[in-house]
Amino acid sequence: MALDGIFLYSISEELKNKIINGRVEKVNQPEKDEIILSIKKERTNYKLLISSSPVYPRVHLTKMSKENPMSPPMFCMLLRKHLNSSKLVNIRQLDTDRILFLDFESTDELGFNSIYSLVIEIMGRHSNITLVRHRDNIIMDSIKHVTPDINSVRCLYPSIPYVFPPASEKLSPLNYIYEDLVAFVKEKNIKFEKNIFSKIFTGISTQFSKEIFYRMSKSNIQLNIDNLYEIYNELENIFKEIKENHFFFALYSQENEFKDFYCFELTNLNDIKLTEYTSASELLDEYYYHKDKEDRLTSKSSNLLRLIHNNLDRCYKKLNLLENTLKECDGKDTYKIYGELLTANIYSIKTGEEKVTVLNYYSENEEYVNIKLDPNKTPAQNIQSYFKKYNKCKKSEEAALVQIESTKEEINYLQSVFTSIKNVEDYKSIDDIKRELMETGYIKFKKEGKKKEKLSKPMHFISSEDIDIYVGKNNIQNDYLTLKFANNHDIWLHTKDIPGSHVIIKTVNTFSEKTLEEAANLAAYYSKGKDSSKVAVDYTEVKNVHKPNGAKPGMVIYYTNKTIYITPEKPSLKRID
Numbered sequence: 001m002a003l004d005g006i007f008l009y010s011i012s013e014e015l016k017n018k019i020i021n022g023r024v025e026k027v028n029q030p031e032k033d034e035i036i037l038s039i040k041k042e043r044t045n046y047k048l049l050i051s052s053s054p055v056y057p058r059v060h061l062t063k064m065s066k067e068n069p070m071s072p073p074m075f076c077m078l079l080r081k082h083l084n085s086s087k088l089v090n091i092r093q094l095d096t097d098r099i100l101f102l103d104f105e106s107t108d109e110l111g112f113n114s115i116y117s118l119v120i121e122i123m124g125r126h127s128n129i130t131l132v133r134h135r136d137n138i139i140m141d142s143i144k145h146v147t148p149d150i151n152s153v154r155c156l157y158p159s160i161p162y163v164f165p166p167a168s169e170k171l172s173p174l175n176y177i178y179e180d181l182v183a184f185v186k187e188k189n190i191k192f193e194k195n196i197f198s199k200i201f202t203g204i205s206t207q208f209s210k211e212i213f214y215r216m217s218k219s220n221i222q223l224n225i226d227n228l229y230e231i232y233n234e235l236e237n238i239f240k241e242i243k244e245n246h247f248f249f250a251l252y253s254q255e256n257e258f259k260d261f262y263c264f265e266l267t268n269l270n271d272i273k274l275t276e277y278t279s280a281s282e283l284l285d286e287y288y289y290h291k292d293k294e295d296r297l298t299s300k301s302s303n304l305l306r307l308i309h310n311n312l313d314r315c316y317k318k319l320n321l322l323e324n325t326l327k328e329c330d331g332k333d334t335y336k337i338y339g340e341l342l343t344a345n346i347y348s349i350k351t352g353e354e355k356v357t358v359l360n361y362y363s364e365n366e367e368y369v370n371i372k373l374d375p376n377k378t379p380a381q382n383i384q385s386y387f388k389k390y391n392k393c394k395k396s397e398e399a400a401l402v403q404i405e406s407t408k409e410e411i412n413y414l415q416s417v418f419t420s421i422k423n424v425e426d427y428k429s430i431d432d433i434k435r436e437l438m439e440t441g442y443i444k445f446k447k448e449g450k451k452k453e454k455l456s457k458p459m460h461f462i463s464s465e466d467i468d469i470y471v472g473k474n475n476i477q478n479d480y481l482t483l484k485f486a487n488n489h490d491i492w493l494h495t496k497d498i499p500g501s502h503v504i505i506k507t508v509n510t511f512s513e514k515t516l517e518e519a520a521n522l523a524a525y526y527s528k529g530k531d532s533s534k535v536a537v538d539y540t541e542v543k544n545v546h547k548p549n550g551a552k553p554g555m556v557i558y559y560t561n562k563t564i565y566i567t568p569e570k571p572s573l574k575r576i577d
Contacts (some may be wrong), residue, residue: 003058003284005096005203006173008122010247010263011060011280012093012100018061019046020091024083024104029076030066031296033143035129039088050120050129052143056292057127059100059120061281064289067427078141079131082106082116089115095172096203098122099165103134116140119162132162173201173239178232185225192223197235207260212238214268249277251287261287301421301430307442308418315411322407325400332393337362338371339386342379349379413440413475413552416499419528420474423501428456429473436476436553458485461522461573463515468506469573471522475554478502479547482556488543491516493523496536496563500527502554504542517566524568533567 022041029035034051049062072080086106093100102118115134121127131140139162146156154163171180181200184190190199198209212235216223221230241247247263252272259272261283277283337360342349345358352375360369373382417433424430437443458481459471470485472478482492482502491505503523505515516539524535540561547556 003098003122004205004208005093005098006205006208006242007263007280008059008098008100009093009096009174009203009242010245010249011284012091013245014280015048015059015061016091019048019088022046022088024086024088027076027079027083028066028068029073029079030068032073033127035076035079035143036062036066037083050118051288051292052121052127052129053292054125054127055295056288057122057124058284058288059122060284061279062285062289064285075129075141075143079118082131082140083118086116094164095168096174096201097165097168098203121165123165128156130156130162137161168202170202171200173204173235174243176201178229181232181235182228185228192225196223207266208262208264211262211264211266211268218267247280249280249283251275251277251283258287258291297424297427297430300427301424301433304421304430304433304437305418307437308414308421311442312411312414312418315407315414319404319407319411322400322404325396326404329393329397329400332390332397335386335390335393338369339383339390341369342371342383342386346379346383349373349382351375351378409552409555412499413555415528416475416554419499419526420501423473423526423530425473426456432456432476433474436474439476440552459526460576461518461571462576463505463511463518463573465511465515467511467515468508469515469519469522470504470506471526472501472503472554475552478554482542482545483547486542488541490542491519491539492542492545492558493519493537493539494558495523495527495529496538498527498529498535500524500529502556516564518571518573520564520566521569522571522573524566525571527568530568534565535568537564537566538562539564 019039019041022039024037025040025045026038027035028038031051031053033053034049037048037050039046039048047062048059049064050059051057083104083106086104088102089105090103091100092103098121100120100122102120104116104118106114106116108114117132117134119128119130119132121130128146129143131142132138133140139156139158139160141158142156144156146154148155154165156162171184184200188199190196194210194213195206196209197212198204198206204212213223215238216231216234219234221227221234223231241264248265249263250261250265251258252260252266252269252274254272260266260269263280265274277286341358341360341362342356344361345356349356353373354375355370355372357368357370360367373379374385377385417437420433421430424433434443438445456473456477458473458477461469461471463469470481472481478501481504486492486504487507490507493503493505494500500523503519503526505511505519520537520539523537524530524532527535529535538558538561540558544560545556545558
């Protein structure tokens with residue numbers, strides 16, 4: 001994705017128009033590598049998101065809200081001390097590189113005005129946010145400390161001078177002349193290929209270079225060293241659009257998956273859907289919110305997923321052993337028959353014999369069978385030995401059947417938890433699942449603080465007929481919805497033989513087949529069958545759903561149900577948070 005220096009330039013121009021001379025009212029740090037500045041200008045409130053994520057570093061205005069931690073991190077406290085009530089007086093970019101400076105003017109404890117620069121470096125895994133005191137260029141703090149152990153060339157930590165990253169030898173697309181281009185191409189022996197312009201100019205990504213190359217090829221411009229003047233003129237036309245802020249913000253997607261974005265129209269991309277946006281911030285907010293959120297949730301839930309996988313592996317191994325035990329017990333009736341046949345013929349058996357041939361009167365054909373004997377045992381002891389083998393197999397089989405049933409129930413439960421984890425939408429839902437696993441004994445209890453956190457609420461949707469539909473996010477919520485919240489005549493839905501959420505249709509008013517299909521789609525979408533087609537969804541009145549004694553959370557039995565088949569789609573219903 002192309003958040004390059006040119007795109008950062010478009011963002012800086014947008015920020016200059018909207019928040020220059022605005023005052024900082026709040027500073028929050030919802031993530032360890034992300035801050036949000038609330039800035040007010042002319043009675044309008046803006047939220048500026050700055051992220052140094054190694055995967056999705058960025059800076060833009062946002063309308064999304066994030067929950068803040070109970071205790072603000074140290075970097076957040078420092079920013080609050082120096083930036084709260086400060087005025088944003090300048091926004092500047094280092095040439096067209098991916099470094100942005102936000103200059104804030106604030107009043108210190110003695111009443112003197114001081115300027116602090118928030119330095120935002122968008123450099124992949126080396127991205128950082130640093131607060132620098134302007135008058136002496138001293139670092140107050142960085143969101144990520146870079147010590148000499150990590151980087152011996154350039155360090156970022158408190159009380160040392162701020163050092164710029166190594167200067168690029170490339171040309172600035174906004175400040176160069178024809179002679180510079182000729183000298184650079186010849187000196188570096190640049191090859192005329194699709195990524196040529198990203199090798200010559202700072203701030204130009206490979207994707208934008210391909211676009212420039214494509215446009216020139218389409219205009220029949222010869223791309224070689226002998227035609228540099230014509231190439232220069234065409235570049236000047238393109239770079240003039242940047243200088244005059246003629247941007248085209250668009251998101252490119254294919255099969256409902258985001259593929260790319262940029263501040264110029266990418267005409268070299270074929271068979272891709274284009275969605276246009278009015279500003280860089282609006283585009284980035286749409287793209288990164290879902291991508292970044294998904295990655296962070298996956299990262300936070302990774303330990304839970306590992307726990308579930310380990311327990312599922314344990315259950316599958318146990319199930320395999322139990323099924324082998326059942327196979328071994330298949331011949332138990334033979335031991336009983338042998339014992340009874342030996343009992344009937346005890347007086348014809350002599351001690352020391354290794355086998356005996358007797359008539360099998362249990363068989364329809366009444367054939368003779370050979371029965372092995374232990375020559376060191378008496379006939380009576382051999383008889384007891386066969387009866388003991390029979391009784392042992394019988395007990396093992398009975399125990400194995402009970403254990404198989406409970407193991408299958410545990411597997412179903414763990415798969416339902418796995419589905420809940422894969423469907424999480426916020427951190428609170430992960431905490432709820434963790435609490436559920438504590439209650440079911442998979443995680444050791446931890447002492448909670450004095451403040452007890454509120455549990456998250458089930459998802460609440462409104463059908464196209466204005467009917468309330470509720471969806472459980474986890475098994476605790478599933479139990480609550482089905483057993484406490486719903487009335488007897490509400491409709492309960494759940495995917496057939498597939499782990500998933502309990503769905504409740506509140507039947508205050510009558511509803512049509514349309515609402516039933518919408519609720520069934522929710523049940524299928526928030527289940528393990530999310531990516532399948534023609535998923536079977538059972539539905540019945542809540543009065544027909546019961547929870548067996550001792551069953552794990554979310555596990556119920558039901559009867560007199562009907563089934564509807566649905567291909568899951570992303571819900572388009574109105575959702576009430």
